[in-house]
Amino acid sequence: MDRIYLSPPHLGRHELNYLHKAIEDNWVAPVGPNLDGFEADICAAVGVPYCVALTSGTAALHLGLLLLGVGPGDEVLCPSFTFVASANAITYCGATPVFVDSEAETWNLCPQRLREAIEDRLRLGKKPKALLLVHLYGMPARLTEILALAQEFDLPVLEDAAEALGSQWQHQPLGGFGRVGVFSFNGNKILTTSGGGALVTYDRALAERARFLATQAKDPAPYYQHSQVGYNYRLSNLLAGIGRGQMELLPDRVKRRREIFNWYKEHLAGLPGLAVAPATELPGSLSNRWLTTVLLNPAELQDGASQTTATPETVRQHLETRRIESRPLWKPLHLQPLFSSAPMYGGAVCEDLFARGLCLPSGTAMGDEELHRVAKALREALS
Template identity: 45%
Template sequence: MSTRIFLSPPWMGGGEQERVSEAFASNYVAPTGPMVDRFEALFSERVGIPNVCALSSGTAGLDLLFRELGVGRGDTVICSDLTFVASIAPAVQAGAEPVFIDCEAATWTMDAQLLAEALEDATRTGRRPKAVVAVDLYGQCCDYDTLEALCARHEVPLIIDAAEALGARYGDRSAGDAGWAAVYSFNGNKIITTSGGGMVASRQADVIARARKRSQQSREAMPWYEHIELGYNYRLSNICAAIGVGQLAHLDTILARKRRIAAFYQERLQELTAITWMPQAPYGEGNHWLSILQLDPRQTGVTPEQLRLALEAENIESRPVWKPMHMQPVFAGAKCYGGGVSERLFRQGLCLPSGAGLTGNDLERIAAVIQAQLG
């Protein structure tokens, strides 16, 4: 059987092992150390946000932000409907009720008109949400200016879930440089990886200072262990941070490779008119974390699931678009504004292999299967 082609595996550009060796040589193998400091400094410089804290996951970052806002039982948190469950899970685990907002067809990100409706309803009923979590979906920024204005008008903190969006741009701003705070992910399938990890970032220094303290069990600055409040063990390992330092050095190369892959698919398969691609917003530049096609079975007689199975038969991994949160059994009964766009994208969408290490032969293998099914 042919070599397995994965959806979005890590890509090592060279230098990562050297940085890890440096970390071992320093004997800092715990969740503190010079590589953590170095990774944070390099990341801050890259995204243009002065205050950041490296963590064990992006989910940990959201948990800390919800804790900072006092999210708890009886509260509501508004979140993008088309996303991964981690965008809202920490708020629900804290006792909050989720309210989901459909995406707009033109960008696949949060529909600002529906958000305005939800915020107006919340104001009218006296149940102001604790936060709005807007997701930069598949590496494309949501409409920061519009969402920021809406949230400011209703005095609701805006959190940007930029887990998938490192390297993307909104005008002259980096992905995540918006709202009250943002989180990023360095999971193994993301633009860069630290094996597992994340970052929380904000222009408000006090927000990150408190997140940092809570990520280290909320220990007070005493020679003994003293705790006024309970915290978490959420800090990133110095060893994992070393991988991140090595990966950041190759971020531009990774982004260029991702964009070339997206361009290849669209050019190579342009004669298949039943296929459409994730649209690119006019206000910025996505990072093409994943290349995603839309396929209408009414035009082709082939469903995305049939195409996925055909690819799998050739040892090629692909995956459906995120299943909307309002369709998830765990959120049965949750309020959702809209939902039809997310549902359609889920039914018709398929994420294609997009790893930065894909070769020309790999891409031709993938394209050949798609053409055989749809041509």
């Protein structure tokens, strides 16, 4: 049997047109028509005027924090339930992440815990420099409450939409709700440039600053002069060509990911002790359903409903015997040895999600045969 991967790249023929053109015209450096066009495509998709395409989502997070003035000794509020890159970028700046628990409905930042964290840091005389807001697995966070808190306490927001390209809140694309937004185009994302990222903003000065820092911070001189530290973060024109072809497919890719989520929700409904979650979107929001995730013995099944003794790890191992890749949910960052000394507010929700959750194959190229293989393997694992 062919292996079913978790979220593999899904390329079409569009990308070749842009790649061939770049090679024919000898535009292979981190400058050129594809790069300009890719940035324009992202601006159009997200509804923001400025975009800087970069080598990775992590690079975008790093530059975004620098643009917000984060530096050594500062603290940045960040969800614990996210990929490590979110917090790593904070440490790149010499700052400290202050972790906040999730809420159970969207799995994103809990507004109540966020207020608790802000007020406690203020009592300690340590006002956070910024808020790093993540939309986990493509699910929009509680933006109304979270942005209100950011405004109340005068906290600039870096919106980490690395997993959420194509998701919406109140009919507006995610990525444009913070002072700076970032996306990832890693190979496992809903669209890919193989490796890449982007920073978006409504502020022209911030975009120009990001582009300056991303190209080694070269001063305007006829020779290489540098007055401050810069970075080699600009995306190549070749990879931007892949991105241009991929951007043409965004509506179809979102549609297919959502179809896969709904297929799982329907066909796994009868399995003992398992539920596709988070099952519902907040009113006015739309998730791209980047990855379909499930919980074992979730709370809604605990009142007389059938349970399972299986664990996410035993299920994952069984799927491996059927050549099916799955993955645990993100391990909370406050449980990581790297961040064991970082402040944490709450923790019970994200720890419970990690203990009971699993990501299922969700690639947009999957057909019915592959989906039925996954469902069959899950039935075996839970029987």
